[in-house]
Amino acid sequence: MLIRNLLNAALLSGAMITAAHAQTVGPAGETATPSAEIKLSDSDIASLKGKGYKAALLWHTSSDFINAVSAGAKDEFAKAGVDVVVTTDAGFDAARQRSDIETALAAKPNVILALPLDPTTSAEAFKQAVTDGTKLVFLSNLPAGYKQGTDYAAIVTDDLFQMGKQAADALAKSIGGKGKVGYIFHDASYYVTNQRDQAFKTTIEKDYPDIKIVAEQGISDPARAEELANAMLLQNPDLDGIYVTWAEPAEGVLSALRGAGNTKTKIVTLDLSEPAALDMVKGGNVVALVADKAYELGQTMAATGLKALLGQETPAFIVAPALTVTKADVSEGWKQSLNRDAPQSVLDAAK
Amino acid sequence: MSSAPSNAANPAMSMISRINIQQYVVYVGFLAIFLFFAVVLKDSGFLTVRNLSNIVLQTAPITIMAIGMVFVLSAGEIDLSIGSTVAVAALSAAVTMNAYGMIAGIAAGIGAGVAIGLVNGLLVAYVRLPSFLVTLATLGLFAGVARSLTNLRSIPVTDSTFTGFFGSGSLLGIPSLIWWTVIAIIAGHLIFRETKFGAHVLATGDNARAASVSGIPVPRIRLAVLVISGALAGLAGLLYAGRLQAAKYTLGETDLMTVIAAVIVGGTLLNGGKGSIIGALVGSLMMGMLNNGLILMGLSVSDQMIVRGLIILAAVAVSLREKLR
Structure with a gap:
């Protein structure tokens, strides 16, 4: 049982990137949608404005990269008149991430952008957010056993x-x-x-x-x-x-x-x-x-969450490009x- | 400040100043912070039952560790190793439980905590090394052990009886984490205040030589407080594992400073001889409430850290000023 659980966890985290294809693919083998393709249309923005929608950014750490992602997300949310009401930093601590999620839910956000620290510990941590019907857009990592569409809107990642x-x-x-x-x-x-x-x-x-x-x-x-x-x-x-x-x-x-x-x-x-x-x-x-x-990645996460909020279908797996x-x-x-x-x-x- | 010189002339004022305000700082501070958030965040969900109970649930492991820390500090020692004891205990419990069942897992978790406490305690009490250095070393040592135990992997905890009992379940409508907090606080308070052992701990911390002369087995007291601290850190590890339904080597890494802050703000002296279990509980809830409220205020992460630091500094400053008199 232990071995099988370990294997499952290892497979899940390993599945997102398949070296044999020399490209980034999703957890269930989904092909990657380039981040540039996810854009809010004018009618999307019109139907989001004035609704009092709220968003939360639940990060794993603080860094220049996360600052750029946050900036992109905040700018995109602002376009649609959505307030970012909560920002957290779990300091790589799985228990603190769970507390952050619970605290953020008290502010009743409609969209959560987050980096789950690892598939095993975050599965339980994000459960309440799923139950509350919050639209979840994950950065780079996926809680074990979560289903796209019902549990979360999309995973957005840099092209690792x-x-x-x-x-x-x-x-x-x-x-x-x-x-x-x-x-x-x-x-x-x-x-x-x-x-x-x-x-x-x-x-x-x-x-x-x-x-x-x-x-x-x-x-x-x-x-x-x-x-x-x-x-x-x-x-x-x-x-x-x-x-x-x-x-x-x-x-x-x-x-x-x-x-x-x-x-x-x-x-x-x-x-x-x-x-x-x-x-x-x-x-x-x-x-x-x-x-x-990174900035584009943040914009894409926000746009994806908002599209899910409008009931639109979102691609399961979205990748922001790398550059040398x-x-x-x-x-x-x-x-x-x-x-x-x-x-x-x-x-x-x-x- | 300008009223200070007139205190002596005014009998009422001088009487008030004789009351040890320090003892109540944590309660007044707790209330002030609560009222502040209640007003400022009344539309942000702070006062909802779910949020308030979240604060208590989230601080349960901190409170449990804080009880151990009150014993250790009151005896004039310190235990820095709790930060890594949590992870070792949680991982030992998870691995053992998945292989041999729940009871073995619980025993492994608490046993790991006791074992680490014994290592610390023997080195401090009988090899007579300073606890600050011993536990600083074992903090690093056992962080390494936690990393190598499962080679950095997270271990899922799937036993639903265990997760119910230690983190996710409830009894009579009250979450299990609250039961653990209440039981540990009552037991800790009674042992600390009402038993000979508690008095010996305080006497050892106040003046170890005098305590020794008056027949108190000082080395045994030092060993005991460090074992208690290790065991409670082990219990905190079980609570984390139950709550997250998984164990990871990073669990508890960031808790040490929160625990020390909660205990000191709660009126326990850093250099021994005085402590309060109830104060530690309120201090721990205050830390949890502070984290919660500052997040809900929508502050950036950097601002949250700055404000939290300033408030802790203010609370410690008030309590230490009183002690200097």
Whole structure:
């Protein structure tokens, strides 16, 4: 029984991304609908306005990415005159997420946008919201056993497979398609990073026979990235490149390389960050940042929830595209991903 | 503030100032915060029965751990390891239950808590290491154990008797989490206030050497309070597992500071010799109500954190000022 439950949970979270197809597919094999296709029509907006509809944003953490998603969602809700009455941050704590949901329901939201922390613990947590008839739009993850249409409106996700793959492609390109690389992955049970990390590894192993992953290191506390990178470089001083699971630990890896006077080892990481981008535009170790269209993702989540509220059918599985940002297109990349200008320091250095 | 010098001249004022206001800070603060939210959020669902009962249900594990913390702090020690004890207990219970049934699962959960409490207690009481450092180390140690127990996987808890008894069910129309809270508070209060053991805990925290000279078995008291704290953190783990119908290595990670804040605001001294179980209950409910109300006010997450921090600071400041007199 235990084994079967474990398998079910593992299958569910693994099903969303199928490496064999090299593309992102839904939990039941649904093909992905591009986020750009979900738009509120003028008549949708007209029938939503003045109804006093309310929305809640129940996030798993706070980050630049979540800020951009929230901004997109709030702007889209505002178009339809819908108030965002509650915003929460569960700090990756499953019990707190359950409390947040219960608290938010007291404000009687019509639409909830949320990232369920993991399929197993969130199944019970979101049950009351389903019972209350709230329209649920999930980001990236799905509570175990939930049915589209009756229990939730849609899953919207960034193209996790593409993000990992593009990171692999960018790193491979920067080292001429051959050499030794280090792989620093997120050592925690967290769907988003797990999928992206795995896609990087799979792509290197399948598509680049001349590149070997010679060092692997899991990381759970981004603050320890520098010491982990130091240890990795001590054992493998001739690394051509390092993949880092996301930007915050990449900053630690960067300072380890700088401390060692290493200008040769290339870094590719995920998500936009000012220190990493600054290094990139100055021609440092960072060669590419892979990001997603977070703002568009937020708009799409809101639009999907509102369409469900109007009783319209919504696609089960919606994906916002990934993009690789390099020195050449850093300013454009920031706009596309976060819908705002790149930090001034980055723009100045890019001139 | 300007009225302070006239206190001595005014007999009525000086009498009021002699009453230990600190003792009542938590109750006054609780009431003030409740009234504030009741007025400001009257249209946002704060006063609904469902929301108010949610606050009590959500704080149940915090309250249970706070009872243990009152014993530990009153004895002049501290237990930082509860943050990871919760996860170890919940995961041990879930894994054991799925393999050997409910009773074994409950025993494994509480047993894990007791075992961690014993490790802490033996090191503190008999190896004579400071509890702050011992439990700081075991906090990290058992967080690692929780991660490796199931290799970061969440474990579903499907036994409906268990989930009913420990989190989701109710008896006589009252949710099981409220029963647990009430029973633990009454038992904790009686042991703390009415038994020789409770008096020994306070005497140990007040002045360990004097307590030892007067025949109190100080090492045994220190061991006992840490075992109680571990066992109650284990129970909190079972309540989380019952409520979420699953166990995960992150359970309880963020609870330590909430528990300490609830206990201190509730009138327990950080350096021993004085404590209040009822105060800890009200402190814990106050923390839960604060989280709930600030969310319903529609504040951004950053603003919620800032306001919560300021209110806790204010409550602690008032209680500590009184103690300095």
